[in-house]
Structures are given as structure tokens and as C-alpha cells.
Amino acid sequence: MDNEMILLDGFPLTGPAREGVWKRLGELEGWFDSPDPKRKSVQRENGDGNYPSEIHYESRLITFTGRVTSKNHKYLHEAGNRLVALPGRGGKQFVVKGHGPTQEAIVDPRGKVSITFPTDTRMEFQIPLEAVDPFKYGERRFKSVASGASDTVFHRGTVEAWPSVTVSGSMPDGYTVTIGGQSVSVPMGIPSGATHTIDYRRRRLYVNGSLFMGAFGASNFRSVPPGRRTTAALAAPSGSGSATFTVYDTYV
Template identity: 60%
Template sequence: MVEMITLDGYPLTGPTRDGVWKRLGELEGWFDSPDPKRINAPRTRGDGNFQTEINYESRLITFNGRVVSKNHDYLHEAAGILAALPGRGGKQFVVDGHGPVQWTTVDPRGKVAITFPTDTRMEFQIPLEAIDPFKYGEWRKFSASVSSDVAIFHRGNADAIPYVVVSGSMPGGYTLSHAGSSVVVTEPLVSGSPHTVDYRKRRLYKGGAPVRGGLSTASYARVEPGQRDTFSITPNTTGTATATMTLYDTYI
């Protein structure tokens, strides 16, 4: 399969108007897992440390490449494009050609370093940082209703975080359940004013605006990779609604 790597939609591999782009060496930091991190809590009267949650540091990516252009002017056009690509961050970095297409959001980690070995050849290095160290692939949607639960899954290798939109009418609120955990929403659901439950931010939104309170209990369970689970919505009192969960294939 042909490799295609893009930053903010611009190809860093393959032919463009400005020249032929090629990756040099390894795609540093992409295929590795990021460094784990945890808060050490020493056992003052025992051996070792207490068990604490393990998270991940930012993913540090370095792309080394080369551009060969048909003339000197085109080469400097390519250099101008390259210098501006990372911008002020929040750019999508996409890797295709090495298994499933995967992407992450990156910020500049340092300057774009450019050298010109000849009048028609440029070599460069782009240091990037993904504050969210996870990589994402395809997204899929699953809809559950009061009378119909739905099987959910994703094809990544790390736990995926759900994003749920609920529309309908439930004056006493509702309960979303999967993986043996539940989010109980007490905020009334009104027709024409859908709710969003963001499991990443652990927040409830109504009509796009954040809601203070509105939840009685909330266990924001993630969806494990490689297995199916069941997602359901039930009214706390009466009513009917549809809950649509969005999941991305999630990789570490």
C-alpha cells in the first residue's frame, strides 16, 4: 500500500505541484506508545508505592522529509507552505498506508527546520506534539431507543470515549447505560432541544449550552476494544427518546 501522510490536509508524501515529497527515516513517535505517567504515592511504612492510575504523556512526533522540485522557484514555494503548516496548532496529522488510517491532532513542538542541499532539493524536519496522545480511526454511530437497545463496538486497541446525543421527550430525565455503568440525567428532555452527554468532558449540554447540575449520578464508562457491549436508554419516569452514541476507533 502506498504511504500517504498529511498535515492540515497537505501531503507530506507523494507528488504535488511544488515537487515530490518523501519521508526520510522512521516516523518517530508514531508507532511507539507514549511514555506512561503516574503520581507516585510511597508507602512510608511498607515496600514500594501505592497503586495509582496510569495515564500517558503527550505523543511526540518527528517527521523528517525531502522535497525535490523541478526548479528553484517551486522549491521555495514548497518551503513557504511547509513553514506555515503547523500554524498555531490544532492541526490534523493523518497516516495512511500502514494498516487502518489513523489521525491525531497536533501542535508545533519546535521550529520547522529547513535546509537546501541543492537548488532543487530541500530537506526538513517537523517536530510535533499531540497533547491527546491517542490516535483515532473510523467513527461509527449507534442509536438506541426506549424499546430497542443496541450493540456497540470499535476496532481500535485502547478504550474509546463515547459522545452521546439524545433527542425526544422525557420530562423526568433518563438513564444511559453500558458496560455495567450508568449516567443518570435528571434534566428534563424537551422536544426540539436535544441533550449532549460528553463522556470526555463529563458534561451535559442542552441545545448546545452547558447545564449546571442536571445529573444525579454519572459513571462515564469507556468502551473497551475488541468486544461488543450493549447501550441502552431508559426513562426515569415516562417519555420516549433516541440516544445516538458516536465512537471512534481508538489506538495508543
């Protein structure tokens, strides 16, 4: 597609660049598909079938196949040198634009980057990648709520999204964050100038950016369903503050 742009670690794998014209060949394997489901099956010894268990997803396996057409042989090898280094040691951002909402994932190398040179000015390549977090993320949405008040949070993805909540203010007796009627409380006081961040996916609290263990009282972590406004609130027995709820459009 003319408006397609695919980036790995900020470098465009489609379109013109100094080294030549980059183009995707074939399908973007593994990106538009769902990842494989996984579950632990426990057999019913005295009955039919298995006991039901929760279904999760395997890692998302992505393969990008492409071509570079360059104006000379030197630039072609510059493209190859850049290409083999792109996946690095992992933790790279993979972004797909031009196919509906812009989506991204964090990827690691799944195998070697393979390169062939059909001519002195053309290179074909394949990059195998793995997103250990199989979900794809789109627009980031914020909502700030003062203590004693409530508002709604939402996202436009297709599966439930796990929020991150950043709390600040002066609340000496702790505070409680509520999403969709489910509460997470932090009995530890928060002084003026400090920042607490609650990672709902990992169920962790960070104080001024550092992990703090054993901080929660009530811990009913709740995800945000897609396309539906969900009430979010901050309450404190003393003092005052605010909470910023961050939610990404989340897709599978």
C-alpha cells in the same frame, strides 16, 4: 511505501504536489511507539516500594522528517512557505494512511519547522509535533437506540474508547443512558427539538451545543472496551426519544 499518505492539516506530506514530490525520510518518529507512561509515586514510609497509583500517558511526541524535490527553485520556496505555516497555532489534524487502519491525531507545534536547501531544487525539513491527547483514532462508529430499547456498541481499536452520546426527543422527566451496566442520568427534561450531547471522556453535557454545568444525577461514566460488544440503552420515565452512540476505534 508506495501507498503511504501522511497529511497535516489536510496537506499531503508524501507524494506529488504542485511544488514538487514530497517524501518521508527515515522513521515516523513517535507515531508507531507508545507514549511514555506517567504516574505519581507515593512512597511507603514504613514498607518497601511505593503505593500503587493509576498509570496515564504523557503527550505523544511526533517528528516528521522529509524532503521535497522540485522542478525549479521558485517552486521549492513555495513549498517552504507552505511548510512552515502548516502546524499553525495548533489543533491540526495529522493523518497516517497506508500502514494498516487509517489513524489520526490532533497535534500542536512542539518546536520550529527546520528547513535546509542542499541544492536549488531539493529541500529537507523536519516538523516536531505534539499530540496532547496521546491516543490515535480510526474509524468512527454509530449506533442509534430508541428509548426503552437496547443494542450493542463496539470498536476495533486496542484500548478502551470513550463514547459520545447524542440524545433527542421529548422526555419531560429526563432520561438515563446505560453502557455496560453503568448509568448516567440527566434529570432535566429534554423538549422536542432540543439536543443533548454527553461527552463521556470529559464528563460534560452540552445542550444544543452549549456547555451545561451540574446536569447529572447518577454519573457512572463507562468506556467501551476494544473488540467486545457492550450493551447500550436509553430509558425515560415519560415521553420518548433516541440516543446515538458514537465511538472511535482508539489506539495507543
